[in-house]
Amino acid sequence: MRFLPTVLPEVVVVEPDVFGDARGFFLETWHASKFREGGIDAEFVQDNHSRSRQGILRGLHYQLERPQGKLVRVVTGRVFDVAVDLRRSSPRFGQWFGIELSDENQRMLWVPPGFGHGFYVLSEKADFVYKCTEFYAPELERCIRWNDPDLGIDWFIPTHATPLVSAKDAEGARLREAEVYP
Numbered sequence: 001m002r003f004l005p006t007v008l009p010e011v012v013v014v015e016p017d018v019f020g021d022a023r024g025f026f027l028e029t030w031h032a033s034k035f036r037e038g039g040i041d042a043e044f045v046q047d048n049h050s051r052s053r054q055g056i057l058r059g060l061h062y063q064l065e066r067p068q069g070k071l072v073r074v075v076t077g078r079v080f081d082v083a084v085d086l087r088r089s090s091p092r093f094g095q096w097f098g099i100e101l102s103d104e105n106q107r108m109l110w111v112p113p114g115f116g117h118g119f120y121v122l123s124e125k126a127d128f129v130y131k132c133t134e135f136y137a138p139e140l141e142r143c144i145r146w147n148d149p150d151l152g153i154d155w156f157i158p159t160h161a162t163p164l165v166s167a168k169d170a171e172g173a174r175l176r177e178a179e180v181y182p
């Protein structure tokens with residue numbers, strides 16, 4: 001199990017040990033003490049699973065007052081996964097980190113509380129699963145527009161393709177107008 005730093009010190013890439021054999025493979029998807037040693041000290045209260053078609057973009061989402069830390073991974077397919085620092089007090093406010101998560105690389109991403117999160121589906125289909133440190137609170141959920149020019153996120157969207165987003169995400173706020181974290 002390797003814990004890799006990113007340009008956002010609080011956001012961590014996790015590369016699990018994958019034990020392959022003639023039957024298939026085995027890997028640990030969560031281990032409190034190994035993750036704590038790797039700098040991720042979290043307690044999860046909710047586990048989610050979403051399935052999306054190619055070209056779907058979900059995000060950028062975050063929850064005020066009760067921000068969720070998320071340990072995210074892909075069990076089927078490939079996505080480009082993005083975390084954005086939404087803490088006004090952070091020297092990296094508005095900076096983002098993105099990485100391909102797939103059932104090939106088996107990578108996970110730790111998106112801490114205080115960060116917005118979203119992903120773009122690169123494969124025909126993607127099953128996306130993630131653990132959250134706080135319960136879902138729709139009344140506290142906010143959305144930053146995926147294509148906010150102030151963020152300049154490169155989602156690896158093919159040229160001339162337009163992502164398919166929910167009505168809620170299509171009306172996401174610009175970062176400069178959004179209510180974010182102190």
Ligand SMILES: Cc1cn([C@H]2C[C@H](O)[C@@H](COP(=O)(O)OP(=O)(O)O[C@H]3O[C@H](C)C(=O)[C@H](O)[C@H]3O)O2)c(=O)[nH]c1=O
Nearest residue numbers: 048050058059060061062070117118119135136141166
């Ligand atoms: C997130 C969530 C949603 N729902 C219900 C609410 C809606 O009826 C339906 C779809 O919700 P939504 O369109 O908000 O789902 P996503 O667009 O996948 O939202 C997620 O996408 C980005 C990538 C995230 O990081 C967040 O975890 C989360 O906001 O599931 C629940 O019942 N519980 C939940 O925890």
